[in-house]
Amino acid sequence: MTQEMLVQEERNRQVAAAVLIGLAASANAMSASQTERGTYTTPSGRTGTFYSPTAAVIAQNNAAIQNEAMISATIETGEGNMAMLEQAAIKDSTLMPSESYGGQLHLAPPTDQAGAAKTYTIVITVGTDRHVVEVSQAPAGGIIAE
Template identity: 45%
Template sequence: MAIVPYEQLVSEERTRQVVGAILIGAAAAGNAYAAQQSSYTSSGRYSPIAGAINGARADAHNAAMIGGAVAAGQVNLAALEQNVIKDNTVMPTEWIGGQLHIEPPAGAGNVAKAYVITVPVGDDIHEITVTQGRGV
């Protein structure tokens, strides 16, 4: 089983943010174009009043869409910072709480498989049972 390091999770989140920004940019451009196209009358004349109204609506929608994506990206990075165990030393009397991301082994297919992850901590042994498979 591969253990996914914090740095890789951050890199994947930033990649998701870049791809999302590109897609949102394309959607915003489409909104602006559609707003201007809908500003033409049935006789083919451009209406400046309709153009201003449609443009303002498109701008507001685009701003909300971009703002939502930025906020979601910041929340995702903050959650990783707070919840994912990083590569560091835990000193006596310190503790770490959070998430440990483990990639499942490849090739399970449709067959359910069970795994036991054993984590020794001092004199204690912790066993984590994981079941992998469809519908589990």
């Protein structure tokens, strides 16, 4: 996967997370706005409703704290994911002589082997260096690289 594809995938994930967190925060706030109201029944059978301003303040403050924690955690996760992608990227302006670099290789599980393991060889040539990677991949997603 190219760096651009990985970054776009992360941005899409962040947008989806933001929408879901927004919905969760709205539902949390709505739920908190209803907790101060209630009904009662007296021993003689009369019923009624009540409103508790103290319960309203407590519920709304709790919801605000929970919403802030959800939003902060989502932002922190997104920033961490983007930082990890940035660290894994190699740029021609950042690679100096004797520095090393790495990357990610994502392998899809085998689908055409009727449940059998799949074995293949990946050959990577960088300049005059030839790197051979033997891969054995099981249907359960277990990957063994040698």
